[in-house]
Every structure is written in structure tokens, then in C-alpha cells.
Amino acid sequence: MTTYAGSTMKLRVAREVSPFGYFLSLGDDEDTEVLLHYSETNGVKVKEGMEVEAFLFHDTDDRLSATLKKPLIRLGELKRxxxxxxxxxxxxFLEIxxxxxxxLPISELPELIDLRPLPGDEVFVTLTHDKSGRLLAKLAREEDLAKHVFPAPATWKNEWKEGWVSRTLQMGSFVVLDGGVVGFGAYGMIPAAERPExxxxxxxxxxxxxxxxxxxRVNLSMGKLKQVGRIEDADRLLAFLKERPGGAMPYSDETPAELIKNKFGISKSAFKRAVGKLMRDGIVRQEGNWTKLLTEEEAAAFKAMADAAKAESAKAESAKAESAKTGAAPKQPAATERAAKEPASREPVKKASQKKPFPGPNRGR
Known part of the structure; x- marks a missing residue:
């Protein structure tokens, strides 16, 4: 087979043969002709002797053929x-x-079937030939993409972006982020710990x-910011607890990370942050491997303690602010004042219960 396939060339219409179509001359030493079928004229009124811009490919019988339709990819190009x-x-099989x-041969795909593309997914590939000269897609490598991506601006930090997975490994997934009007896109990686699956x-x-x-290049995460994710995860856990018998679940800080991931789809760190928020809010408590909703009495007691602690903290802050205005030291508790008045040289008082050491064999003689 020839290597013309995959190229767009200007060719002269040599002759028309009904009911097939037009034969185009390649203009080589062998005076090779290729068929432009009537169905491939794309609405162009073709006549003998005129020049047309045709894309060359091999038909189902491996014969070199021509079309006036515009392909989505040409030989040597990188496209999605x-x-x-x-x-x-x-x-x-990719749409062109x-x-x-x-x-796109199976040799170019991940070994694990679950990581292979599904219909509707989009992959970055280059167009090339196999050993027989037939057109073949080849998965774009990192060095291929590097020629097209642009450096991500610093303003992208903490922004959400969309993209297509260009390579996926156990350690993480590489993604080409949409560039929009800026260009081709930017290159990033989602570590395994930052993707749900x-x-x-x-x-x-x-x-x-x-x-x-x-x-x-950028580091990516499919999880929300910790402060946002903590609230959402806490709401989900609370809803789960309310549906459980007795308002208790056999999951706590002591539960293995894998079990938490399988049950709630979040990391153990995220789980602990969410449970911690519920505990600080006086909604749940933990007992060993269990997390339980507080009863009304327990919740009321927790609220009273929290209010008292808050009042004490506010009082201390007020005293501190007042002392800053007057320049005086904040008033100390009475016990502290008495200790401050005691002379520094005073010997410590011996306890009444302190016993004298038992005399040894050479003592008392």
C-alpha cells in the first residue's frame, strides 16, 4: 500500500466512469488513479479536467480512495x-x-478494562500508518501534548476546571484542561488520593x-475545599445517622480507611473532619467503633457547658481589653495574690506526715 492515505492533496479529475464516480490522477510516475465515488463529492459539481482537494483513505477492500469531505484529523496531526x-x-473506533x-488499537489502551474508554469519551490521538500503510490512531504521549499545551496562569489556583483524561495510572490521572479561547489547554495531574475512583x-x-x-503544569483535586467539604460531608453523615436504628452507626475514627471509602466515598481524613464538626456542634458522640446521636438530655447538657465556656471566655477577653486600656495587669485570682505576697526566701513547710528516715546501723550511737 502507498503512504498517500491520510493526506489532503490537490488532484486532477482524469475521467468519469458511471456508475462509480470519478478517477483522480495522483500525478506520479506510475500514473496512479484513485476513485472518487459519487457519494464522496460532498455536493461539489465535479467535471473532467478540474482540480479538486481530496482526502485519501483506504476503503473496506483496502483500495486507495478519495473523498471531498473534510476529515477531523490528517496525517501527523494531534486531535481529540x-x-x-x-x-x-x-x-x-474513533469518529473522524x-x-x-x-x-485505536487495543495495544494503545490500558491493560485494565475498567480504565479503557467508553462510547462518548474523547481521546487525544495522532494519525499514522500501520506496517501495511493503513490509517491508524496512536495515543498522544506526554511529549506530543507538550508541544500544544500552554502554562496555566497562577490565577487558576482554587478554580474549578474541566478537561479530558489523557492518561491514567495507579498513581494518578493526567488531564488536559480546557483552554477555551486561550488555546489548546493546560496539562495537569490528579493524584490517586484526590480522585474518588x-x-x-x-x-x-x-x-x-x-x-x-x-x-x-497544575496539581488537581476532584474534592472540594476542606472547609466546604467538611460541611457537606457532615450533613451527609447526619442524614445517614438519622435514618439508622437508634441513631447510631458502626463507623468512627477507629474504622479502617478502606471501609469508610467504600461506604461514604470519602477519605478517612474527610470523615474525621466531618465527625469532628458534628461533635463540636453537640450533635454526636463516639463510643469505641460507634458514632451516636446525642439524646435531648445530652444535647442540653452539652449546650449548657458550651454556653458557660463561651461566657467565661468572653469575660476573660473583656478583662484583658480593660487592662490594656488602663495599663494595669489583669486581676489575679485570690490564691495567686496570696502566693505573690509570700517572701521568696521562705522555707517550704514540711508536711506533718513526713517521717524521719529509719536510723542505720551507725546512727544513734
């Missing part, structure tokens, strides 16, 4: 293409805008920029 179909042994699909190649994701590196 949608997955049209999947084959368990061959790989993924010509009414036919392009194969392993992500598929080509999956559409939304993630928060946690850090912008000096080279313009």
Missing part, C-alpha cells in the same frame, strides 16, 4: 476524537467525520486546581 464504538479484541471510523482514559472530569507549578 470521540469514541464511536469499542471492540473487546481490536480496540476503540467521514462516515467511517478510525481504529480510578478514571477512564478519555473520561470528562471536573477538578479543582490546588497548585500551579513553576513550569505551568
Amino acid at each position: 476524537l470521540a469514541v464511536a464504538d469499542i471492540h473487546p479484541r481490536l480496540g476503540c 467525520g467521514l462516515g467511517r471510523q478510525l481504529l 480510578p478514571l477512564r482514559l478519555g473520561q470528562r472530569v471536573s477538578a479543582r486546581v490546588t497548585f500551579v507549578r513553576e513550569d505551568g
